[in-house]
Amino acid sequence: MKHVLGHFASGVTVVAAAGEDGPAGLAVQSFASLSLDPPLVLLCVGKNSTSWPKVERVGRFGVSILAEDQREVCAALGRPGRDKFAGLDWTATEDGAVHIEGALATLDCAVHTVQEAGDHLVVTARVHALDAREDGTPLVFYRSDYATGVFS
Numbered sequence: 001m002k003h004v005l006g007h008f009a010s011g012v013t014v015v016a017a018a019g020e021d022g023p024a025g026l027a028v029q030s031f032a033s034l035s036l037d038p039p040l041v042l043l044c045v046g047k048n049s050t051s052w053p054k055v056e057r058v059g060r061f062g063v064s065i066l067a068e069d070q071r072e073v074c075a076a077l078g079r080p081g082r083d084k085f086a087g088l089d090w091t092a093t094e095d096g097a098v099h100i101e102g103a104l105a106t107l108d109c110a111v112h113t114v115q116e117a118g119d120h121l122v123v124t125a126r127v128h129a130l131d132a133r134e135d136g137t138p139l140v141f142y143r144s145d146y147a148t149g150v151f152s
Contacts, residue, residue, distance in 0.1 A: 024054035
C-alpha cells in the first residue's frame with residue numbers, strides 16, 4: 001500500500017505551535033482544504049507522533065506550506081527528537097501558532113475535531129487567518145523522495 005500510494009504526489013506542510021516548553025511541530029503530507037464555509041482544513045497525524053500531543057495541547061497551531069528550497073525544514077521537522085527547531089527561522093503568533101519563515105503560505109488554525117482512523121488521527125481545524133506569497137514553487141514529495149516540476 002505504501003509503495004502504490006507513494007505514486008500520489010503531495011505537498012509538504014509543517015504543523016507547529018508554541019507552548020510553555022517552546023515550539024513543537026511535525027512535517028505533514030496529509031493535508032487538505034475541507035470547507036470554505038466554515039473555513040476548515042484537514043490533516044492526518046500518526047498516532048505514535050510525540051509532537052502532535054504538544055501541538056494539540058496548545059489548541060492553536062500554524063500550518064506552513066513549504067517551498068521547494070525548504071527540504072532541510074522538512075527533514076528537521078520530520079525526524080523524532082527534542083530540538084527540531086534548532087537552526088530554523090520561525091515566528092509565533094500571540095495565540096501560539098508557529099510559522100516557518102520563507103513558507104509559500106501560512107494558516108493559523110484552531111483544533112476543531114480529532115478522530116481515530118486506523119493508525120492515524122484525522123484532525124479538522126478551523127482557519128482563523130491565512131497569508132500567501134506570490135512567488136516560489138512548492139516542495140513536493142513523490143515516491144519517497146522530493147520531486148520537482150514546472151509550475152506556472
